[in-house]
Amino acid sequence: ILNVEQSPQSLHVQEGDSTNFTCSFPSSNFYALHWYRWETAKSPEALFVMTLNGDEKKKGRISATLNTKEGYSYLYIKGSQPEDSATYLCAFPGGSEKLVFGKGTKLTVNP
Amino acid sequence: DAGVIQSPRHEVTEMGQEVTLRCKPISGHNSLFWYRQTMMRGLELLIYFNNNVPIDDSGMPEDRFSAKMPNASFSTLKIQPSEPRDSAVYFCASRDPNRLYNEQFFGPGTRLTVL
Numbered sequence: 001i002l003n004v005e006q007s008p009q010s011l012h013v014q015e016g017d018s019t020n021f022t023c024s025f026p027s028s029n030f031y032a033l034h035w036y037r038w039e040t041a042k043s044p045e046a047l048f049v050m051t052l053n054g055d056e057k058k059k060g061r062i063s064a065t066l067n068t069k070e071g072y073s074y075l076y077i078k079g080s081q082p083e084d085s086a087t088y089l090c091a092f093p094g095g096s097e098k099l100v101f102g103k104g105t106k107l108t109v110n111p
Numbered sequence: 112d113a114g115v116i117q118s119p120r121h122e123v124t125e126m127g128q129e130v131t132l133r134c135k136p137i138s139g140h141n142s143l144f145w146y147r148q149t150m151m152r153g154l155e156l157l158i159y160f161n162n163n164v165p166i167d168d169s170g171m172p173e174d175r176f177s178a179k180m181p182n183a184s185f186s187t188l189k190i191q192p193s194e195p196r197d198s199a200v201y202f203c204a205s206r207d208p209n210r211l212y213n214e215q216f217f218g219p220g221t222r223l224t225v226l
Contacts, residue, residue, distance in 0.1 A: 032212035103153030
């Protein structure tokens with residue numbers, strides 16, 4: 001059974017703080033890793049698709065790194081804002097067209 | 112494109128009633144996925160279709176759940192009879208066959224409450 005683990009499960013930070021969280025996945029037969037951002041009452045939205053070991057991708061204040069050899073990816077948010085409050089999900093292709101999702105990290109940014 | 116469309120957005124029903132959730136994928140996407148989001152299990156795949164054909168329904172929890180895709184632009188997920196433990200957010204997602212890496216596009220979800 002494919003296991004995608006995310007930590008921490010939830011995180012509370014103050015506005016302006018920088019923060020990061022982790023996604024762990026099987027390191028063998030790596031294909032790609034997805035990060036999604038899900039705000040309550042909205043659709044989960046794709047942030048990044050990461051494919052190469054050492055990849056670093058950036059979107060505004062959010063960036064992600066990838067280590068396929070050890071099976072982890074970090075998501076960083078610099079200078080968190082209240083609008084960054086959301087659940088951040090990572091997902092790993094689970095054969096054929098499926099994605100296996102972690103349980104997410106729920107981020108709350110307090111003003 | 113309007114994105115993946117789901118209806119209703121919220122559904123409150125009583126135990127034992129039939130519930131039907133609806134999904135319209137993005138035009139041109141040939142794969143459709145139904146997920147259930149709960150606190151305990153996170154986002155779990157229930158079933159997915161490719162070219163309207165069910166490919167993997169191993170995530171469907173029990174016989175009370177059924178899904179259909181009669182054409183490329185419409186799918187339903189039905190629960191009959193519903194139970195309180197079915198309360199969750201149900202997402203539909205679709206996939207563009209021209210995109211690599213299994214990237215999926217999600218609808219806004221249906222929040223189901225079974226009393």
